[in-house]
Amino acid sequence: MPEPEAGPGQVLLKVTAAGVCHSDIAVMETPPGALGFELPLTLGHEGAGTVAALGAGVTGLRVGEPVVVYGPWGCGLCAMCAQGKENYCTRAAALGIRPPGLGAPGAMAEYMLVDDPRHLVPLGDLDPVANVALTDAGLTPYHAIKRALPGLLPGSSAVVIGAGGLGHIAIQLLCALSPARVIALDVSPEKLELARAVGAHETVMSDEQAVIGVRKLTAGLGAQAVFDFVGAPPTVAIATAVAGLEADVAIVGLGGGAAQVGFGMLAYDAAVRAPYWGSRSELIEVLDLARAGEVGVHVETYGIDEAPKAYERLHAGRVNGRAVILP
Ligand code: NAD
Ligand code: ZN
Numbered sequence: 062m063p064e065p066e067a068g069p070g071q072v073l074l075k076v077t078a079a080g081v082c083h084s085d086i087a088v089m090e091t092p093p094g095a096l097g098f099e100l101p102l103t104l105g106h107e108g109a110g111t112v113a114a115l116g117a118g119v120t121g122l123r124v125g126e127p128v129v130v131y132g133p134w135g136c137g138l139c140a141m142c143a144q145g146k147e148n149y150c151t152r153a154a155a156l157g158i159r160p161p162g163l164g165a166p167g168a169m170a171e172y173m174l175v176d177d178p179r180h181l182v183p184l185g186d187l188d189p190v191a192n193v194a195l196t197d198a199g200l201t202p203y204h205a206i207k208r209a210l211p212g213l214l215p216g217s218s219a220v221v222i223g224a225g226g227l228g229h230i231a232i233q234l235l236c237a238l239s240p241a242r243v244i245a246l247d248v249s250p251e252k253l254e255l256a257r258a259v260g261a262h263e264t265v266m267s268d269e270q271a272v273i274g275v276r277k278l279t280a281g282l283g284a285q286a287v288f289d290f291v292g293a294p295p296t297v298a299i300a301t302a303v304a305g306l307e308a309d310v311a312i313v314g315l316g317g318g319a320a321q322v323g324f325g326m327l328a329y330d331a332a333v334r335a336p337y338w339g340s341r342s343e344l345i346e347v348l349d350l351a352r353a354g355e356v357g358v359h360v361e362t363y364g365i366d367e368a369p370k371a372y373e374r375l376h377a378g379r380v381n382g383r384a385v386i387l388p
């Protein structure tokens with residue numbers, strides 16, 4: 062790709078790191094006509110870089126400054142954007158505003174254009190390679206967990222399904238933010254080992270026995286919060302079956318599963334929701350947690366020419382933690 066130029070109001074970044082998300086595989090598996098944007102597309106919705114050039118009128122940033130990209134770009138003007146929740150912008154779709162790597166050119170390139178300086182968060186002394194994944198694999202679970210925190214009292218349990226890129230950070234966030242006992246589920250023994258290493262108190266194989274296993278660990282009561290980072294039919298079934306009274310169930314994964322919700326199908330007063338990414342202020346909070354040493358991403362790195370290999374490994378379930386591309 063030719064090196065882009067920063068137009069008025071834009072910021073050009075020299076990319077230092079780009080995270081590899083399972084959502085990219087969903088993009089690759091979608092027929093081109095159904096994507097809602099034109100191909101080719103430069104992937105990479107987790108991006109870090111240094112400011113390479115400022116477009117006309119841009120102030121408040123200096124060339125060379127290290128930053129991460131807040132990916133869910135919105136209009137900046139609607140009620141949601143006014144609260145920093147550009148992930149829930151009410152006008153982005155109508156205006157054709159798309160996140161980098163999910164419609165706009167993303168971070169898997171030497172240079173990347175950012176449409177507005179408000180989409181950038183200064184990285185300070187945080188390492189870009191170690192922390193780039195916090196922009197999505199950290200921010201998305203953080204946003205999902207924050208809403209469930211009032212129910213995560215001492216003695217409560219939280220279930221994390223899928224201890225991959227998002228899940229292994231979710232476990233650390235739960236440990237940092239709540240006194241809940243964290244129970245991690247996955248289909249792979251290596252992922253369960255990683256889950257333990259990052260703080261999960263219990264691990265359970267995600268199979269036909271999983272619901273019984275979680276019920277046993279919670280004295281038959283189920284969990285107060287459940288985070289499904291797979292979202293496939295079998296995991297959504299587990300997620301709702303292990304939800305206890307008044308539980309909060311967040312379906313984060315794009316696996317196409319649907320929850321059965323109706324009287325008698327779910328514990329009394331349990332709620333199921335499907336959150337998307339997070340707000341700009343939440344990203345700042347996640348970076349502050351990293352600065353405090355409360356979260357650390359397990360990273361494997363690849364040169365940009367090796368990016369297809371990273372995706373192959375992710376697709377095969379062999380990436381432990383997050384793969385990061387170094388352009
Ligand atoms: P990943 O591949 O790194 O992790 C997925 C994990 O799930 C792996 O450890 C895998 O072994 C495990 N797994 C697979 N099948 C399982 C099963 N049946 N039971 C339990 N565990 C199972 O993926 P990721 O990058 O962490 O993304 C996770 C999901 O979240 C993807 O579907 C992605 O598209 C989605 N996502 C959603 C949002 C959002 O805003 N809602 C944001 C980012 C990613
Ligand atoms: Zn993602």
Ligand code: ZN
Pocket residue numbers: 135136137138139140141142143147149150151152153
């Ligand atoms: Zn908006």
